[in-house]
Amino acid sequence: MSLAKSLSDALQRKPVCHCLEKVVDDRGRDPSGGWLTRISGGRPAVLYSAGVGRRPPRRGSPLHLPTFDYRRPQSLAQALGWLAEFGPRAAVLAGGTDLLIALRQRLLRPELLVGIGALAELQGVQPCADGALRLGAGTPLTTLVEDPLLRVRLPALAAALQSVGSRHVRNVATLGGNLNLPTRCWYVNQGEAWRQARPPCLKTGGDVCHVIRSARECFALQSSDGAVALLALGARLELARAAAVREVALDDFYRNDGLAPTTLDAGELVTAVYVPVTPLRSTFLKIAPRTGLDYGLGTVAAAVAGSNRRVTAARIVLGSIGSWPVRLRGAERIVAEGGLEPATIEAAAEAARADLGELTNLYSTAGDKRRLARVLVRRALAALRRQPEAQAA
């Protein structure tokens, strides 16, 4: 009997039983002709589970994932090749802490998942020749949060990543996944059955928005905490696709558009994040219903170079408030011109409200968001003022 035939026999032995296919059949014979037992190595494999799981999982139930193919690339080049070949029919799977939920909710139906989690090219924190830090896009958040260099040089980033989800989530979630987090809203990020109670929205193929009835655009929120911190730190991204690599400032990566929140091209991967470590002080704050697990109702990251009296550069960014992380350029100018003094901090906090422009009532009212912005900016700048200036050399 051919190997393929005996394997397929082994798999089909019990057509309704989805529990572990037996390596040894009822009479103690190995239907694979010994192959299965051999690949289990020295230690005997547990051969089958008796009795349990006889009921096949109900496919299509919202508890289960839809069907897809899965491939694990051995190199970055291989991953990029598959992404180019499959185009929009493929999705990138990193830590999966967001993508698997989106799949369960049937927000996308890729034919193929390309699992980039273990690619060596995407791992780790390395100092570069120019002093910047190179953060591999596949590095788990826990690794980044615990990195001593990152904690000391980029406190805003360490705090932002520490605030993501729970420890369980951070242990597998990656930086690249965090930066590519889709925008969220209270209509679309639900199970399929919930969504089907209403006609599809702009994001799901319809022509209405259920959050803002009059809108012809999608205003879903960008809630990536890493994005807010990295934008304040002036980070750049390295993007790769089959046979091409480009670099883009994070400022040019995000778009104020709930449907297409980044400028990432189809078939392209974020491979690394470069963060300059020019001496600067930075901080990140998040206001959320609970300290653990929740997305922010509003987040802020701020970074300044110089002393409290003479600030030479300032970047202030708000997150979870619009469809992109919002740079508060008016507030930045006030701090850059007037320093980190109590009066300028107050003025910058006031200016933040104006910098925000139009806001939606998604998740919290526009009025609340404006008040929150003022409080966040005030607290962040006050925290920076308290940080030792020596660090600002």
Next chain:
Amino acid sequence: MNRRFIRLTVNGDTHELAVAPQETLVEVLRDRLGLTGTKRGCTSGACGVCTINDETGRALLACLALAVEWDGRAITTIEGVAVDGQLTPLQQAFWECGAVQCGYCTPGLVMTARALLLGNPRADAHAIDEALAGTLCRCTGHIKVKQAVAKAVADLAAAGNGTTGDGPQG
């Protein structure tokens, strides 16, 4: 169906399984291996009842992990914690503090706390809070759970044993 073989070590036993790409670890553990100690809860990362530990003792959620990605790897589930039927000091502390109400979240809480103690045997109240975030007890029994973990830290320190006291990883 588009299945493939994976080799997964659970609590020291190596299993050869043919899995479909869309099968998650929690489905494999419960529906195929009969290890129903790991619970299926929200299946969206927000309740922590499916928590298991990896080779390095880190906590992760079995509902957000594809089994195909775990080929060649080793995990510990709640069934692999007690040694020869003897509760570990951590489990004993849960027992003595009454940190169990209906019990549904208990395996996830024990695996979460186990990961904490393996990584930080001297965890203080803040570290305990931080580690337990992401697990939900819907009977709202979190106070006793926190007391139990703190007791386990103290008991292990008193015993001069900075580990969770259970068998080898994996």
